[in-house]
Each structure stands twice: as structure tokens, then as C-alpha cells.
Amino acid sequence: MITVAICVLVITVQAVWIRHGMETSWMDAAVGTKVAAGLGGHPHLLAVLVWAGEPVPFTALTAALTLGCVLWRRYEGAALVAISAPLAVASTELMLKPLVGGTSWGYPFPSGHVTSVVALATALTVLLARAPRRLRLVLACTSFLVAGAVALGVIGAQMHHFSDTVGGAAVGIGTVLLTALILDLLFTTRRRQFRDEGQAQGS
Numbered sequence: 001m002i003t004v005a006i007c008v009l010v011i012t013v014q015a016v017w018i019r020h021g022m023e024t025s026w027m028d029a030a031v032g033t034k035v036a037a038g039l040g041g042h043p044h045l046l047a048v049l050v051w052a053g054e055p056v057p058f059t060a061l062t063a064a065l066t067l068g069c070v071l072w073r074r075y076e077g078a079a080l081v082a083i084s085a086p087l088a089v090a091s092t093e094l095m096l097k098p099l100v101g102g103t104s105w106g107y108p109f110p111s112g113h114v115t116s117v118v119a120l121a122t123a124l125t126v127l128l129a130r131a132p133r134r135l136r137l138v139l140a141c142t143s144f145l146v147a148g149a150v151a152l153g154v155i156g157a158q159m160h161h162f163s164d165t166v167g168g169a170a171v172g173i174g175t176v177l178l179t180a181l182i183l184d185l186l187f188t189t190r191r192r193q194f195r196d197e198g199q200a201q202g203s
């Protein structure tokens with residue numbers, strides 16, 4: 001819950017900042033300048049970096065991860081991925097972007113690309129909670145490195161400011177963790193009910 005609360009705080013502070021006309025910060029300018037200098041002359045590389053956050057690969061990865069959980073009979077995990085990842089993107093695109101409002105860049109906050117990849121990376125990390133430590137570390141780090149690459153891509157392509165990517169990451173992480181907490185409570189309650197019913201029938 002602490003992590004979820006931090007994510008909510010980050011989103012709220014940034015949203016208020018942007019709505020009051022303070023579109024960018026010195027951090028946005030500094031990061032944007034450095035990333036643009038390093039990647040701005042490589043449009044094909046930027047296209048590759050941004051690609052993972054596009055709707056088609058996001059939908060395919062979400063479906064694949066959900067199906068994998070079903071095949072492994074990890075039904076709670078399947079529900080987590082199927083609910084939290086689309087919910088995170090919908091929260092960004094349908095709620096937060098219109099709520100925060102437009103800037104000279106359009107409706108950049110939070111970044112939908114970063115929201116989607118971070119949500120999937122967070123969901124994968126949660127699913128791997130009981131996996132061997134080395135496997136969990138490798139896969140979690142790899143997924144978040146991909147998310148970081150997408151963030152660099154959207155900044156380098158001048159689609160977003162650095163703060164937009166931070167907001168997107170906060171939405172992705174917060175939504176998945178909150179969904180995981182709710183599902184865990186629901187599944188735990190349901191399992192307890194089945195156990196009590198079984199004990200009642202056995203007696």
C-alpha cells in the first residue's frame with residue numbers, strides 16, 4: 001500500500017503542476033536535451049524503442065501473458081494481467097489525460113506508452129514472486145529495462161517530457177499493485193469460504 005500511495009502522490013503532484021500552467025521543469029529540459037542529443041539523429045532506433053509501447057504489441061503481450069497464466073493454472077495471475085494492464089492504460093488515456101488537460105504538446109501527461117510497458121513489467125514481477133530468485137531478478141530487470149528504453153524513446157522522439165514518463169510509470173505500477181491487493185483479498189476470501197463449506201460438509 002505504501003508504494004501505491006507514493007504512486008498516487010506522484011501523479012497528483014504532477015497533475016496539479018501541469019494544470020497550473022507549469023508544463024515543464026528544469027529536469028524535463030535537462031533530460032530532454034541530453035536524450036535528444038544522443039538519440040535525436042537516429043529515427044529508426046527511436047521507432048524501435050517506442051514500438052513496445054504501441055497498442056498492438058501491448059495487446060499481444062497482455063494476451064500472451066494472460067494465456068500463459070491460464071495454461072499454468074495461475075488463475076489469479078491471469079486475472080491480474082487481464083484486468084490491471086488494460087485498466088492502467090484506460091486510466092491514462094480516458095481519465096488522466098482529459099482531466100489534466102492539454103499543453104503545447106497536446107495531451108502528453110501521463111505517457112500512455114510508458115504506462116503500458118511498466119504495467120506489464122510490474123505484473124510480470126508480481127507473477128514471479130514465488131519463482132527462483134535468480135530467474136525472478138533476470139526477468140524483472142529485463143522487463144523494466146525494456147520499459148526504460150520505451151521511456152527514452154518517447155523522450156528522444158519528442159513525444160513526451162521526462163515528467164510524462166514518470167507519471168506513466170506511476171500509473172502502471174500503482175494500478176497493477178492496487179489490483180493485485182484487491183484480487184488477493186477476493187481470492188483469499190473465496191478460498192476461505194470454500195474451506196469453511198468443505199469443513200461444514202465433512203462434519
